Amino acid sequence: MADTQPKPLTSAAIAPEHHIAPQGTPLWLYITGGIVALISLALMGIVLLSGRSGANTVTFSASTEEATMAIAAAPIASPSPVLKAVEHANMGDLVEARILRGHTMPVRALALSPDGQLLVSGGGDGLIRLWEASTGVALRALEGHGSGVTALALSADGQILASGGVDEVVRIWDIATRTEIRTITGFEAAITALALTANGDMVIIADKSGRLQIWDTTTGELLHAVDAEQGAIISLVLSPDETLIASAGDDGTIRLWDTLTAEPVRILQGHSRTPSQLAFSPDSTILAAGGVDRIIYLWDMTSGQLLTTLNGHQAAITGLNFTSDGDLLLSTDESGAMYIWQPSAETPLLRTIENDVTPILSFTASLDGARLATANQDTTISIWEVASTTTP
Template sequence: MSFIVRLPCASLPFLAAGLALGLAGAAAQDLRGHGGPVRAIAVAPDGRAAMTGSFDQSAILWRLDTGAALAVLRVHDGAVNAVAALGEGVFATGGEDSRIAIWRGTAATPERVLTGHGGPVAALAVSPDGRLLASAAWDGTVRLWPLDGGPGRVLEGHRGNVNGVAVTRDGTVVSAGYDATLRIWSRDGTPVVATLPAPLNAVLVAPDGEILAAGADGQLHILSAGGQPLAEAPVGQAPAVALALSPDGATVAASGLHGDVALVDRKARRVRTVLAGGSLPVWSLAFSPDGRELLAGGADRVVRRWNAASGARLGTTASTLGEDPLAAFAGDRGAELFRACAACHTLTPDGGNRAGPSLYGLFGRRIAGLPGYAYSEGLKKLDIVWTHETVARLFEIGPSLYTPGTKMPEQKVTDPKDREALVTFLEKATAPR
């Protein structure tokens, strides 16, 4: 089992016309629609639109004044880990499938797909002049992609996953890796290497050249343009996993696995405020181009919106978005167990797909048999019909053994009573009506 979201689409001309009324008068909306953790956010240079990438294998293009989704985009065979804004209406996405896609407007297919990495793409960065896209991947390399279509370059040297990449105003590339090194690459591909006390998860470069790196030690590491350590600012007890820099370079946002977002005064080297977003990881951050707003996406599938100066929440959510789809099954043990699956699957005829297919009408359906869902090739070869017994067996021995080739996260229900309760609930909740 896995996930997709069906949301309304619109054209960029429609977006521009609506925004001509001005953003100030519209109430900001939290961005809701992904079926899995939000791994990446990028805001268009004019602040009108944003794109998010998720574990649910999709990217969503959003209209920021209303919080409406303009398009749900799918090409990656795996999580969308990175997003970069290349211009008005043009974005790049990097995926677990090692590919990079270039999207223009609301087109359902990418304008271009870049291949070459041998592992998941973890980060993307565009040069200030908009001519170069840099990618970092878990194959241990950084790749440079001229956006005019010229020949690219490969930068090698990290020992292990490369988690972050940035491009300075003069075109220098900076990368950060799980090997605890930060590398500043010269034009000939020779790096200056700075070794830090912990693995690094993200990197940024400020307008004045200072380098900012998020450490697994919960520190924001601040280095000179030449790679000399200057200071550290503690940003939380959990590993720091995401960074964003305000357009004026004064404020660094840093988030980690415990749900808080620290806003750091870069010159003072200290946290000036903490945005309490809950207890789940915040995987992605982005400032609006005017620096007034911070967007934060996390494991709960929501992109929250904050006033970057005051720390006040901006986002509001319509009451329908907050409804509990399992409220009608209160007290049902099977329904409570299903909550672990609800991020990826819907149960109703109008629920649609998420990262996994809708489960409506599941029993009696052949595996990989729901029209319109992109199943993995391994599942299409299996001879299974979903019944009370086969669903129970799936949760007894786990998806990797029972349905080899699946992208479903490994989940087992080892208690026989719990397993029976879950399957009985699914029979009731997914029955055609």
């Protein structure tokens, strides 16, 4: 029987008589997930093709797994909004690829390596579990915390892990050897949030007492300690350029801190309830914040002004994550739903993925947004992956 399944397209050619734009007009060729789009920048027209070929073929490198793009005859460096519209229109659905079981109490913290290969989970059972995200295979359990693990952070290279818990201890782990390399103590309350610099040489720690501390992980030296003066710190995040720390307190404020000096930079006010989730855009210019008021706030880091709000969540927000190009924002809430937003669009909400089985407690995503992990109330972890669509 003949194979009728659509094949990924990695090359295309256009005969002169079939050009859709006047001669000399820049023409874009766009390949993603098996879809080929020809876009005339003059006519702003889009033609979707499948399987066209010809003698004068131009071949492009295109990874169908990562849905990367190829562009021909494009005189500008960055993708146009038209190209992004095509990509989002043909973006595959998020599917629950696998369910991980192993924790005996709900998972409160997740960390996924930037390449999406290593998943780390921390549960109320006091265990830290390492998983191969692509297969769901359990790699190892790290023991040491005497009670529930409440915060995790992975370095950008995936080699250093920081963990904190109800036991008021922060532990630094070497992922390659699966060993604890440093223990940081002396806190006055449970650890609530952690962030690591890209190379793992500094860890930022927040606890329920409202203190913010910065430690050198290689020497074990305390570099800075400040009273954030915002009640218990619920969440914190380090900007990708590592110049700013954002902390959210139970007084409803978000405070920005200089990473090198721990000096206060700005206070962001306007949330009606505590913003328990924070995420920086990849270029560090926008901070997204959300929490129990079910609203996502987008803040401009240069001016400190509120840019806009995103409405649509039906329950408290439990996770926020920008994709690597900063164009999409992913969010989860306690109802178990996941939302995909394009904040710059006239209608920002692109898609809602319902999950009626169990509430989502925590959420993380790979750098490209192609793999997500959610921690569920029933102690399981769900791995979600983008299923690319193709045109027959």
